[in-house]
Amino acid sequence: MRDKLILGRMIPTGSPVHGLDPRAKIAAMLLFTAALVLSDGWPALALLAPCAAAVLAATKIPPRTYARALRPLRWLMLFVFLFQLLGGAGSGSAELPAAGGGAWEWTLGPVTLTAAAVSGALLAVCRMALLILFTSLLTFTTTPSMLSRGVEGLIKPLARRGTGAERFALMLRLALRFIPALLEEAQTILKAQAARGADYEEMNMRSKARLLLSLLVPVTVGAFRRAEELTTSLEARGYRIGAPRTAYRPLAWRGADTGFMLLFVLLPIGTLLLRLAA
Structure with missing residues (x-):
């Protein structure tokens, strides 16, 4: 189970993106998300997709790894596609031209499909896929500890209190550490049930649902036990929020981080200009 979870795992390749400051990568992800929200048509997507592809290629991570990051959310993407398609949502700027040069419409009983609806559904799925890919890029190139330090560095100037x-x-940081621990505990329980004769391949959907319910109680109890042990460990080591401390690897902003940020600052501006010009 843990090996199948690819999203949220750091993959070291020694690329220039790995060496960037985590604050720059987090801010770039927020700017890219803002650009996706502002994009309302294919011209804006044609601007964002090549930039995202270039950054993904710069990480030196195989494309199949990013494809594996999309797999857990494929049913959600299918739901979004069908919801947009059957809802008939579609704007003029998002509409793809038909083969004959004009808009088309196809009716099957109570369902009516139009070129704008299909184009809008495809656009929504592409935007969602780009968001998932860029989020996976952030976690693939940043360790959980550096990611939490980057978040702390970004929100510290905005926090009213010093300890917020x-x-x-x-x-x-604790949430990111608990995810693999809980998955490992769930895998241990599954192996114990398999050793007692549980055959997951032959189970129907109802039996699998009951299996998930049987996993809920021991995994929850294990999570509380680990949380109590972690609290005791922190108290034994004298950890206090707000106490002065130094970092083993302090964050350092460099020129490459500034250039990386400037690239993503231009993306929301470009998509906004395209939206106003449409």
Whole structure:
């Protein structure tokens, strides 16, 4: 189970993107998300997709790894596609030209499909896929500890109290650490049930649903036990929120981080100009 979870795992390749400051990568992801929200047509997507592809290629991570990151959310993407398609949502700027040069419409009983609806559904799925890919890029190139430190560095100037950013960063760091621990515990329980004769391949959907319910209680109890042990460990080591401390690897902003940020600052501006010009 843990090996199948690719999203959220750091993949070291020694690329220039790996060496960037985590604050720059987090800010770039937020700017890219803003550009996706502002994009309302294919011209804007044609601007964002090549930039995202170039950054993905710069990480030196195989494309199949990014494809594996999309797999867990494929049913959600299918739902979004069908929802947009059957809802008939589609704007003029998002419409793809038909083969004959004009708009088309196809009716099957109570369902009516139009060129604008198909184009809008495809556009929504492409935007969602780009968002997932760029989010996976952030986690593939940044360790959980550096990611939490980057978040802390970004929100510290905005926090009213001095300990607010540190509390949030600690919560994020512990959450990222607990995910693989809980998956490992769930896998141990599944192996124990398989050793007692449970055959998952022959189970129907109802039996698999009952299996998930049987996993819920021991995994929840294990999570509380690990949380209690972690609290005791932090108290034994004298950890206090807001206490002065130094970092083993301090964050350092360099010229490459500034250039990376400037690239993504231009993306929302470009999509906004395209939206106003449409």
